[in-house]
Structures are given as C-alpha cells and as structure tokens.
Amino acid sequence: MRNVRVFEEAWPLHTPFVIARGSRSEAKVVVVELEQDGVKGVGECTPYPRYGESIASVMAQIVSIGEQLERGLTRDALAELLPAGAARNAVDCALWELEAGLANATIPAMLHQTLAKTITTAQTVVIGTPEQMAASAKALFEGGARLLKVKLDDRLIAERMVAIRAAAPEATLIVDANESWHGEGLAARCQLLADLNVAMLEQPLPATDDSALENFIHPLPICADESCHTRESLPALHGRYDMVNIKLDKTGGLTEALALAQEARAQGFALMLGCMLCTSRAISAALPLTPQVTFADLDGPTWLAVDAEPALHFTTGQLHL
Ligand SMILES: [Mg+2]
Numbered sequence: 001m002r003n004v005r006v007f008e009e010a011w012p013l014h015t016p017f018v019i020a021r022g023s024r025s026e027a028k029v030v031v032v033e034l035e036q037d038g039v040k041g042v043g044e045c046t047p048y049p050r051y052g053e054s055i056a057s058v059m060a061q062i063v064s065i066g067e068q069l070e071r072g073l074t075r076d077a078l079a080e081l082l083p084a085g086a087a088r089n090a091v092d093c094a095l096w097e098l099e100a101g102l103a104n105a106t107i108p109a110m111l112h113q114t115l116a117k118t119i120t121t122a123q124t125v126v127i128g129t130p131e132q133m134a135a136s137a138k139a140l141f142e143g144g145a146r147l148l149k150v151k152l153d154d155r156l157i158a159e160r161m162v163a164i165r166a167a168a169p170e171a172t173l174i175v176d177a178n179e180s181w182h183g184e185g186l187a188a189r190c191q192l193l194a195d196l197n198v199a200m201l202e203q204p205l206p207a208t209d210d211s212a213l214e215n216f217i218h219p220l221p222i223c224a225d226e227s228c229h230t231r232e233s234l235p236a237l238h239g240r241y242d243m244v245n246i247k248l249d250k251t252g253g254l255t256e257a258l259a260l261a262q263e264a265r266a267q268g269f270a271l272m273l274g275c276m277l278c279t280s281r282a283i284s285a286a287l288p289l290t291p292q293v294t295f296a297d298l299d300g301p302t303w304l305a306v307d308a309e310p311a312l313h314f315t316t317g318q319l320h321l
Pocket residue numbers: 176178202203225226245
C-alpha cells in the first residue's frame with residue numbers, strides 16, 4: 001500500500017506578476033505526496049482558471065483517484081483516469097519521482113539523459129508603462145539575463161517594444177500576448193516585432209479564434225501556448241504556428257509532455273518549455289524536456305518571495321544544476 005497526501009499551498013510573490021489576463025500576488029499550488037516502502041515521490045501543479053481549474057476542482061480530481069493511487073496506480077493507468085491538466089500533472093510527477101526512488105535512480109538516468117550544468121531561462125518582463133518595462137529589461141540584462149520574455153496586452157505595443165529594445169539592444173526578446181490581440185492589424189504588429197529583431201511571438205490570438213494566423217507569411221516564428229495542450233492539439237496548429245510551448249500543467253505531466261515533444265518535432269514544430277507560477281518542485285519535474293527546446297522559460301520560482309526546498313539555484317537568466 002502507498003500513503004497518499006494531497007494538500008494546497010500558497011507562495012507569496014515578491015513582485016506582482018502582471019499579464020494580459022490580470023495580476024497575481026501569489027502562486028497557489030496543489031501538492032501530491034506518495035510514499036511506498038519508505039520512498040517518497042512528490043508532484044506539484046498550478047491549477048489555472050483559464051482552463052477551468054481551481055484549487056478545489058484539482059484537489060477533488062486527485063482525491064477521486066485516491067484509492068487507486070493507494071493500491072499502486074501506474075502512470076499508464078493514470079492517463080486513462082484523469083484528463084490532461086494540472087491534477088494529472090501533480091500525480092504523474094509524483095509517480096515519476098516514486099518510480100525513480102524505488103529504482104534508486106534519478107529521472108534523467110531513467111530517461112538515459114545527462115542534463116546540462118547550466119540552462120538559460122527566459123526572465124519575464126511583466127506589463128507596465130513603456131518606461132517601467134524598459135527599466136525592467138535593462139536591469140535583467142545587466143543582471144545577466146540574455147533571453148527576455150516580454151508580456152504584452154493589446155495596448156502600447158510599439159511604445160513598449162521600442163523602449164524595451166532601446167534599453168536592451170543585445171537581448172534576445174520573445175513576446176507573449178496571452179491571447180489579447182485580434183486578427184485586424186496582426187500582420188503589421190508581427191512585422192513591427194520582426195523589425196525590432198524579436199525572436200518569437202507567443203499566442204497573439206485567442207485559442208478559439210486563431211484562424212487569422214493562416215492569412216500571412218509569418219515574419220517571425222509564432223508559438224502556440226493556450227492553443228497547444230497535448231498531442232491531440234497538433235493537427236489544428238499546422239499553418240498557424242511554428243513552435244509549441246510545452247507545460248506540464250497543460251499536458252497533465254511529464255509522461256505526455258515527453259510524448260508531445262517527440263510528436264511535435266516529428267511534425268516540424270520547434271519547442272519551447274514553459275511553466276506557471278510555481279516552486280522549484282515543478283521546474284525540477286520539467287527538466288527532462290530541456291535538452292530538446294529552443295527556449296526554456298522556467299523563471300516561475302524566481303518570482304517567489306521564498307521557494308520550496310530543495311530549491312533550485314537560479315541566477316538572473318540562468319538555472320544551475
Ligand atoms: Mg504563454
């Protein structure tokens with residue numbers, strides 16, 4: 001028998017996280033702990049209201065499979081019980097850790113991987129005035145970040161981006177509009193970003209209304225985030241997106257994330273690895289994806305006032321393993 005614990009945690013941020021959908025002051029996560037034969041496996045997820053999830057709904061999903069978990073549920077069987085999403089992610093990652101622990105191995109070793117000692121991560125510039133965003137970009141670049149992820153909404157696109165580019169002329173810039181733009185004017189905005197040497201644009205249009213992406217040749221790569229959850233999302237992305245942003249909270253864990261990465265690459269998509277506001281536990285679980293991705297955006301824990309232990313070692317723009 002396994003012991004199963006499910007609980008919620010709230011981790012205050014040191015600075016409000018402002019994106020097109022709103023502002024956050026804490027990371028609310030759900031944690032699953034499994035214990036078997038003296039070995040523990042821990043998984044964390046961040047329920048996301050955009051996908052119809054709350055702390056309560058995700059905890060209820062996990063509790064609903066509590067007996068199966070106690071009796072030794074496997075990852076393969078889990079995929080049949082819970083849909084892709086945060087709840088399955090926490091359980092899947094806990095099962096991976098438990099499997100590794102029971103085999104006296106690490107997860108990268110189970111996957112025959114050696115991870116890089118240093119991983120470049122994007123650092124996020126959240127929405128503010130053009131001056132605030134430029135100052136943030138400058139400070140991050142001077143602190144050592146070389147990849148900046150700029151959050152935008154539907155306002156002041158040129159003002160913000162011109163100010164940021166002037167403040168960090170050497171930085172690699174990627175932009176995330178979080179579904180806040182419209183088909184009208186989209187091609188001109190993409191050209192503006194390309195002219196400012198922006199390396200990629202993430203999810204400009206709503207996932208439910210992104211057909212306008214087919215109507216022009218992209219002057220910079222466009223990445224699907226809200227439009228890409230699992231392998232099942234891929235057929236609809238052809239002709240609209242060039243890259244997919246893989247997040248374990250969308251795929252429902254590492255198992256499907258690895259399968260999505262393989263299938264997306266086979267279909268010609270480049271890969272990005274993203275995260276929600278989370279602790280180092282969730283980033284550790286995603287690390288096996290890092291060798292395959294063009295951009296890693298793993299700065300979630302750097303927004304926390306205090307991280308969970310054992311905390312990963314971040315410096316500005318880098319994760320040191
Ligand atoms: Mg995004």
